[in-house]
Amino acid sequence: MMANAPLRMEFLTGYACWLPPEQWCGTRFAARRMFFEGHFETHCNRHMVCNACGLPTLTLQIESDYCSACDWxxxxxxxxYADEISKMNGGVSLNQARRNILEKGTMFCDTDRNWMHPTSFEKIFSRRAQAHRDKLFQLFDELMTYTDAADVDRQWATIDEHWRTA
Ligand SMILES: [Zn+2]
Incomplete structure (x- = not known):
């Protein structure tokens, strides 16, 4: 890596691995994030890991990159600083988003009904959308169990296909 590369590049390339604060130790979120950050080269299919859900979903756009799993x-x-309100995320803190994600697979929660357009709310919390999210998280959890590169590739093809059918 170039010595004069911006600091953020270390995060983008997965060099700086995150360790969970105590409140997240032992959670599915921490397991996912630690696994994917530690397997950037082999399991992430050139995606960066989302700070909120721990899945490799970000596509390296520097500005305005939405997680395609949890919407963070x-x-x-x-x-x-994860308890500070995120202006870019509708006044939700990163830690609140993580709690919501562990429950429903999305950074949004039931009380977002109060400000969200009903159509948008329904789109996120419909039974179909919930099932789609549950399946996506399941596919990524399975991905963590594979060690063979061919199995990893096959699982990514399944994940891509699942994304397309959202
Ligand atoms: Zn995410």
């Missing part, structure tokens, strides 16, 4: 917009929020 990457605003570079990070521990230990």
């Amino acid at each position: 917009e990457d605003d570079f929020s990070e521990d230990p």
